[in-house]
Each structure stands twice: as structure tokens, then as C-alpha cells.
Amino acid sequence: MTLPKLAASALLILVVMAALTHWRASTREATANADFPPDGQFVTIEGRRVHYVMRGSGPDLVLIHGASGSLRDFTFALMDRLAQDYRVIAFDRPGLGHSDPISDTSLTAQSSALKAAAAELGVTSPVVLGQSYGGAVALAWAMSGGPRALVLVSAPSLPWPGALDIWYRATASQPGQMVLVPLAAAFVPQSYVTRATEAVFAPDPVPPGYGAWLGTELTLRRETLATNAAQVNALRDELVAMEPRYPLLTLPVELIHGTADTIVPLTIHSSPLATRLPNAYLTVIPGAGHMPHHAHADVVIAAIARAALH
Template identity: 55%
Template sequence: MISRKLAPSLLIAALALGGCAALVDRKATAREDAAATLYPPTGQFVTVNGTRIHADVQGAGPDLVLIHGASGSSRDFTFDLTRRLKSTYRVIAFDRPGMGWSDSAPNTDTSPLGQADLLIAAATQLGATHPIVLGHSYGGAVAMAWALRAKPTALVIVSGATMPFPGDLGLWYKVTSSTLGGHTIIPLITAFAPQSRIDASVNAVFAPQSPPAGYADYIGTGLTLMRDALRVNGRQVNSLKPYVIEMSKIYPDLTLPVELVHGRADTTVPLKIHAEPLSKLLPNATLTILDGAGHMPHHTHPDAIIAAINRAAKRAKQR
């Protein structure tokens, strides 16, 4: 959830510090080591074709998989939503490949379909063969890919980036996904990104609401700022558009129950570009629009998200 607003100031810093690679590396390594100590894995690891996938598993009941968005980790869900759900569901919150504590899979981690393949295999190892799958933001694309690859019981797409969008995503992702940016700008971000800018980025993602108390401390923005995670995130987001263009052509074939939940005030993943057209493509979708809600309704409107999950489970059972 680190804002592209950091890009201009860090581009300037890259020029100023271009000759100080050793200093930057030491500072970045120290911040990464501190983040790893402060925010250790909360769950267990599953190995799929040599790739370790981190999964936080809690509760009992029907299997429910949670897939986080860009620049995030499973901590986005274990902060609060998992606690609300674990008395009803067996909740499996994954770190997507290359994010949080999951390994990167260089040949597949830029593709929502490739990520879905890894998470499906990990879920199968955990005994979840036909779960309800919830995806938030970028994770919505991975959840849609899961449905195209396997047979989940139902989908819940929250603020999902699932449809082709106009234009590109701007300088930030172009820089962080590039080889040059990966070797110059990203180490500077890891080493020197000020906490005030990080906090401002988190606040911007929640707008027009505010993050709940303790959220920024719990999710571990230091994990997001690790060099490898920044590089993977940049590649994943910058390459998303061609995948959703192709995936959207197959969406009408999905007949499983789908609950779409989207904030009307979401400017990160706009309702009119994503959830509304998606609801018209899917033959068995229900769209819930949350007036005044931004991009993080699983935190700002958790009851609406839980209601959507329960509806998805009920509709699947009725089938």
C-alpha cells in the first residue's frame, strides 16, 4: 500500500545518492532485518514445486481462502477480519507469491493465473479443495483466476481489480518494475522512505475513511518495503492489464455464485471500471455497492463483507 506519490522525491534522491551504493545497501539491509524481527510469519509454510507459500490458518468450518491486494500480505486480513470469521469458517489467509513471507516464483508470479495455480496447490495441501475464495484489490484478479483454473465453492470479490482499465498505472509502477528502477530506486525506498510518507500512503488507500487504530503498526509496512517485495509488486501490478484483458473474455463461462462488494468512493480501483462491468459479465453475480466507502471496506465496513461471505456460502449450498 505504498503510494506512487513517493516516486518523485525518491527519483531525486536516487540522483543525489547515486554514488553511495554501499551506504544505501547497509541501510536497506538494516531496515529489512528489523522488519523481519518485528513482523515474523504468523502461520505455517506449504511448499509447492520448491516455492514456499505462507498461510495463516485459523478457525473451523467451511474453508474460506483470503487473498490480499498489492503491496500487502496476509496481515491485512489477520489484523481483524480473520478474528470475526474464524468461529464460522476455517480461514486460510495466504501471502501471495513474492509478498509477505511467501517466496517469489519468477516464472509465474507476474501472472494472476500463475499465482492462482500456486495458491490452489497450497490450499489443496492444507485440505481445502473447494473453498470459498475472497480476493481484495489485486487479489480479486487472482481470485478470478482461481475460478478459471479450479472449482471453488464461490467467490467474494472486494474492491477487485478484475477488468481491463484505460491507460496505464503511471510512473511509480513503471519505475519499480524496471530493471534500472529495481537496482537504483527500490534500494533507496527500502533504505530511506520516511515514516511520514509511509503513513500518508496508508491513509490515502483508506480515503475517504481512515485506517483503524493500530493498523499501520500491525501490518508491518517494513515487510512491504523489502527490496524483493517492492520489485515483485512492481512487476505484478505493471503487468496486470494484459492478463485481465484475456481473462475477462472467459468470465461469462463462470457460473458459480459470485458476490461483488465495492465502495462507491473507491478511487484506487474505480467501481465503474471494475465491479459494475464485471457484474454484467458474470451470469451468477450479485453486486453490493457501499455508498461513501473507499478501497478498504473489509476494514471500514466489515459487516458488509461478512454478510457477502455468508450469502456466497448460502447460495453455494443451495446449488
């Protein structure tokens, strides 16, 4: 076969693969949107919709979810318990769940959008709980003022040694995103998602029914994957920039962290952060993993109660 014929054959294979990938990703996205539609309401901030669920009455409590997730992490079980004592508002962060993406994916831009969304709902001085990446968003919100207190659950707050995992390193560039995001959206199997969920909870078990409720299919949409990758890849540099300002945060801050958290290690984040915040209280949960708001919900609820007293 001549070189031009080889090139033509290779090009044809690439075109067919691209078309198959696009079709399969589009099909999976349509199924995800149909199976997990918005279960809350929307407010519009600067032309972009922010999806939220609000329940209960009492002092205002805002919940901000972590990376690769949505507010469904909270509505699985925790939100109903909290709604007995608080007016609870759980947001989908911009570009995740059913909230529209915004051009600026920074912590500051996300917190500003959520702060504005909360204000539209009449919420101006809430307790703000952030889990994992959502805790970094909560810290950025506090930097601009507004929260009466923070509750940070397994939250990254300080720069860490080493690099992110291979997925984030590979999608840090535009070419990497262009190639890998569509492939992941089209072909990542459910078995991989199940193993990844178990790893995030470990050594704690995944609650029965959690995987089916969470709607990880929403996270595997192309736009959501790209947004999440951009947010996580920028996180370390943003924490470096925020770190010098932590001593200025005089509001009460409850820190909850497990000793067995390998996703966001206690010794790198909450332990040193507790010494840098003027009004912080650290609760360490021996043997707990990255998701204590499920496996050790009573501890988190107690921390919220302490924060709400201020």
C-alpha cells in the same frame, strides 16, 4: 580539476552512495523480519514456501490480500470474526509477506501456487475472497476451477484507461527497478507510508492500531518491492486476456465495492463485471473507499455468508 579526476570523484561518490544504500536497506530489512516474523505456518509447493494462517472451523474460506500487502491485513481484525463460522485460511501471495517468490509472477502462476497450497491443507472447494489485486488472483483461480464461490472486494477485473502511477511506470523496466527499488527500500520514510495508507483507506479512516500491525516494513524489502512492481505492472494485460472468459464463470460471485474507491473505481470494474458474469451479485457501498473489509466489515461478512450457502 581535470576530466579524469572529475570522473574518478563521481565514481567514488556513486560507490559510496551504493554502499550506503545497500547497508541501510539491509539494516531495515533485518529489522522488518525481526519485528514482523511469520505468525503462521508454511507449506512447500515445488520447492517454494507458502506462508499461511489458519483459524476456526466450518466451511472453508480462503483470503487473498492485495498489492503491497500481506495476510496481516486480514489478521488485524477480520479473520477472528470469520473464524467463528468458517475454517479460514489467509495466504501470503508468492513473493509478499513471508511466502517465497516464484519465477512467474502472473495471476495464473500465483493462483496455481495458492490452489496447490490449499490442497495440501485439505482445502479443495473453498469460498475464495480476494481483496483488490487479490481479487484478480481469485478470478484466475476460478478460471482453473476449484472455488465453490468468489467474494471480490474492491477488485480490479477489467482493463482501465490511462496509466499506473509514477512508481509503477518507473519500475516497469529493469534499469528502473535496479535504481529505484534499493533507494525506496533504504530511504522511504514512515511518514510517507502513513500518508499512503491513509490515501488507500480514504474517505474511510484508518482503524486505530492498523498501521503498527500491518508491517509495511515487510513490503519495503527490496525483493518484495520488485515482486510487487512486476505483478502490478503486468496486471492490465492479464485482465485483457482474462476478460473474454468471464461469461464462462458460472460459479456464484459476490462483488463488494465502494462508490468513493479511487484506487480501483467501481464504474470501471465491479459495475460492468456484474453484467458479464452469469451468477454475480453486486453490493455497492455508498461513500466507501478501497478497504470496506475494515470500514464496512459487516457488509463483507454478509456477502461471504451468502457465498457459503452455495
